[in-house]
Amino acid sequence: MPLVSVRQNWIVLLVFVALVLGIGMVVGLVAAPGTYVRELKMPDLVLPDAVSGILGLVLSVAFAIAGWRTWVIDSNSTEMRLWLATLILSWWFSPAFFIMRMPALALCIVAALFVLMVWFEFRTWRRDRPSFWLMSPSVVYIAYVAAMTAAIVAMN
Template sequence: MPAATHVPEGPAMGPWLRLACAVLPVAATAVIGSVSTQAEIFGWYAGLAKPWFNPPDWVFPVAWTILYTMIAIALWRLLGARPLTGPSRGGWRLAVAAFAVQIALNAAWTPVFFSAHAVGLGLIVVAALLVMVLWTIRLTWRFDRAAAWLLIPYAAWVAFATILNAAILRLN
């Protein structure tokens, strides 16, 4: 009778593929955001009435650069925490799927708000984004707590963005 082989728990993908899968969607989201806002910051957006707590324009790219870095690291960690077998594998897949949905909503908000000038629809998208980021944190917690913690500032910023979007909608 042959000896049973043991497959060690660990990442299911090589380090370079894992890095690409973590960085590329986040970088694409950042590029979409940048392209969607550049023409609008000094035009349409500048003409909107904004609440007293609206930060100066320079704060947004600084904050998003830091947050996107943290998001990519969190995804890289989550992808490395993948269980190969067992009942938690489905939960890991759900965490990765939630991560993908929140990144897609993140990528969608900027063109909706800035390019389409759809402040109301932007509020719906950013509120859905907040729900998905919180759910992603909850699901990720089971597999990599550091990854979940890396997403907390992102959730806080998206919560602020939701309030800001709502205030801009109300004022305009």
């Protein structure tokens, strides 16, 4: 397993965390759920806003750290490309669901996210186990989001 030093790479770590949280906040503000969500039939297992907000923050920081580790180890790796693809694709879920009002498209996006994240997990298992573990809770959460989105599509 490669050693990744926070001391030598802390500025890059801050950039990763700021990028993930900053753009995520902008997307969240632009594509806020609004009244559209209240019009939809929702599954019983949808998390309350307060829980999903805190969970999203913690998962985003872990995701950013996994990306930072991947960048420091090899910025040109397949793992880095998978992480970047996951990051960019994740920005499209909320606009598809809440702005375009297309839950089926959002379901396709979240399914693709799940595939990319699992692929990242397979790639990092041998190469950088901490990145694997940092990403794992996000994979579980994305599977949950996919299930809830599929239920919303089916119910509406």
